[in-house]
Amino acid sequence: MIVRIANAAGFLGDNLDAPRRLVESAQVDYLTLEYLAELTMSILANLREKDPEAGYARDFLTVLRSLVPALEAQEQLRMVTNGGGVNPLSCAAAAGAILKEAGVGDVAVGVVTGDDIRPRLAELRAAGCKFENLDTHEPLSSLAAPIVSANAYLGAQPIAEALAGGARIVVTGRVADASLTVGPAVHTFGWKWDDYQRLAGASVAGHLIECGAQVTGGFYTHWDEVDLAAVGYPIAEIDEQGHCVITKPAGSGGRVSRETVCEQLVYEIGDGAHYLTPDVDVDFTQVTAEEIGPDRVAVRGARGGPRPETLKVSLAYRAGFTASMQVLCYGKGAVDKARRCAEIVRRRLEDAGCKLARFHAECLGAGEAVPGLNARPDAEEVVLRLSAADPRREAVERFTRELAPLATAGPAGLAGYAAGRAPVREVFAYWPTLVPRDAVSTKVDVRKAREW
Amino acid sequence: MSKTRSPTKPATISLGRVAHTRSGDKGNHANLGVVAYTPTGYEFLVRELTADRVAAFFPGLGTSRVERFELPGICALNFVLYDCLAGGASQSLRLDTQGKLLGTAALDLPLPAPDNLLQMERP
Numbered sequence: 001m002i003v004r005i006a007n008a009a010g011f012l013g014d015n016l017d018a019p020r021r022l023v024e025s026a027q028v029d030y031l032t033l034e035y036l037a038e039l040t041m042s043i044l045a046n047l048r049e050k051d052p053e054a055g056y057a058r059d060f061l062t063v064l065r066s067l068v069p070a071l072e073a074q075e076q077l078r079m080v081t082n083g084g085g086v087n088p089l090s091c092a093a094a095a096g097a098i099l100k101e102a103g104v105g106d107v108a109v110g111v112v113t114g115d116d117i118r119p120r121l122a123e124l125r126a127a128g129c130k131f132e133n134l135d136t137h138e139p140l141s142s143l144a145a146p147i148v149s150a151n152a153y154l155g156a157q158p159i160a161e162a163l164a165g166g167a168r169i170v171v172t173g174r175v176a177d178a179s180l181t182v183g184p185a186v187h188t189f190g191w192k193w194d195d196y197q198r199l200a201g202a203s204v205a206g207h208l209i210e211c212g213a214q215v216t217g218g219f220y221t222h223w224d225e226v227d228l229a230a231v232g233y234p235i236a237e238i239d240e241q242g243h244c245v246i247t248k249p250a251g252s253g254g255r256v257s258r259e260t261v262c263e264q265l266v267y268e269i270g271d272g273a274h275y276l277t278p279d280v281d282v283d284f285t286q287v288t289a290e291e292i293g294p295d296r297v298a299v300r301g302a303r304g305g306p307r308p309e310t311l312k313v314s315l316a317y318r319a320g321f322t323a324s325m326q327v328l329c330y331g332k333g334a335v336d337k338a339r340r341c342a343e344i345v346r347r348r349l350e351d352a353g354c355k356l357a358r359f360h361a362e363c364l365g366a367g368e369a370v371p372g373l374n375a376r377p378d379a380e381e382v383v384l385r386l387s388a389a390d391p392r393r394e395a396v397e398r399f400t401r402e403l404a405p406l407a408t409a410g411p412a413g414l415a416g417y418a419a420g421r422a423p424v425r426e427v428f429a430y431w432p433t434l435v436p437r438d439a440v441s442t443k444v445d446v447r448k449a450r451e452w
Numbered sequence: 453m454s455k456t457r458s459p460t461k462p463a464t465i466s467l468g469r470v471a472h473t474r475s476g477d478k479g480n481h482a483n484l485g486v487v488a489y490t491p492t493g494y495e496f497l498v499r500e501l502t503a504d505r506v507a508a509f510f511p512g513l514g515t516s517r518v519e520r521f522e523l524p525g526i527c528a529l530n531f532v533l534y535d536c537l538a539g540g541a542s543q544s545l546r547l548d549t550q551g552k553l554l555g556t557a558a559l560d561l562p563l564p565a566p567d568n569l570l571q572m573e574r575p
Binding site for chain 2: 038222262268289369373388
């Protein structure tokens with residue numbers, strides 16, 4: 001017996017057609033949709049501050065609408081998504097309304113909450129939790145800036161619980177990416193939570209598919225050998241031992257090979273002997289990837305150890321404002337021209353009494369995209385990219401006004417102002433930390449769509 | 453660089469001849485995964501592609517240290533470049549806030565040419 005778990009969203013902003021195309025071209029048991037990068041939570045939290053009903057991945061609603069026919073036609077199909085963001089309950093309510101309107105109000109929707117510990121920070125700190133920064137080792141008490149979000153990474157357990165409770169669609173907030181896959185696997189096979197070998201295998205499967213097309217030919221060193229326009233999104237076929245085969249829908253573009261799978265296996269990992277998730281401590285070192293058919297790669301060899309007693313927390317705080325703007329510099333001496341433009345902008349700001357906390361100039365095309373590599377001082381066409389950051393919004397706004405005047409009061413041979421003034425964005429800085437597992441209590445609620 | 457050992461054999465090869473790569477971010481750190489095309493190539497990389505060599509290849513990132521991890525099952529090495537992203541996805545003013553380019557850049561990393569290159573190249 002195997003369970004077929006697909007992923008058709010690797011981040012908020014991924015291809016909106018991918019989920020529908022996937023379920024139309026392959027029969028899977030579970031479709032996972034992953035929307036939350038490290039900082040997405042803080043962006044969503046900021047939206048929630050402006051509107052209490054907001055703060056989830058609205059892309060998920062668009063996708064859900066497109067999947068109603070598949071939900072009706074394919075009885076086996078279930079969905080698991082972390083698109084609930086910082087507001088899974090509002091997300092479920094909106095999803096419920098869509099399903100009800102589409103005539104499928106009986107579909108059971110499960111919601112996982114409890115990851116949002118921001119309202120509990122004071123209580124947890126009073127109880128002795130220092131929320132030490134994992135990089136700097138400073139305690140959270142040394143941070144003066146307002147905290148915009150704090151979410152513990154939940155694991156697969158509440159997802160499996162929601163599925164056991166009959167949910168056909170599970171909406172969560174911050175859950176470890178791999179756990180979106182582990183939850184359905186545990187529910188399917190009834191593994192115990194200390195069956196670390198199997199949990200490790202399923203976690204590897206989850207890690208491999210969590211970024212969508214990145215395992216099926218996207219972001220691939222040999223990108224020129226594959227059709228990426230019609231790239232197929234990944235499917236993990238997991239067996240009861242926790243081994244998996246990574247594949248993609250027949251007839252889709254892209255590729256699943258030893259190479260694409262290995263590239264994704266090493267994506268954003270640290271110590272490969274200890275890939276920590278809320279479910280298990282995974283050892284990747286003996287994992288193997290073997291091509292067993294066209295676009296089919298068998299992955300086995302994951303080993304697991306006891307899960308950590310702490311949960312990772314994604315905490316973000318307000319850190320001022322930023323903006324970036326760019327202009328093309330053309331002709332002989334283009335690099336000098338770009339540097340002079342940067343200097344003109346910097347001086348004009350200084351003369352206006354506007355001193356920015358941070359100012360950065362890059363000559364893209366002159367070998368500055370990776371600083372220190374491939375310098376091309378003779379490039380005759382470079383894009384000057386100017387960026388600034390400052391605690392004061394007005395200072396950054398002042399900065400964004402300084403590009404346009406270069407059109408008439410800068411060097412000859414500049415172009416590209418048509419985009420207008422650059423937007424000023426708020427900066428949410430990241431404070432990686434941990435919280436004891438037993439300090440976080442999760443809640444699972446399963447109801448019919450019409451009842452949300 | 454210019455000291456060739458024989459007229460036909462160059463002194464160095466680029467990493468991309470024997471391996472493919474992928475990079476990404478974790479906060480202000482980046483990781484660089486290097487996957488050898490063959491087991492022979494992996495042995496060569498274990499020997500030659502040291503953390504110091506990777507650190508020296510990226511002189512302009514402000515990296516505080518580089519740590520290397522081995523993944524023999526898939527013939528890969530993983531490097532973590534600490535503090536190399538000028539603040540990371542949230543705060544870096546660089547275009548490449550997430551170190552996405554490091555993998556592609558590393559394909560040009562020079563290594564001493566091995567004698568048995570044919571057994572290391574992409575099949």
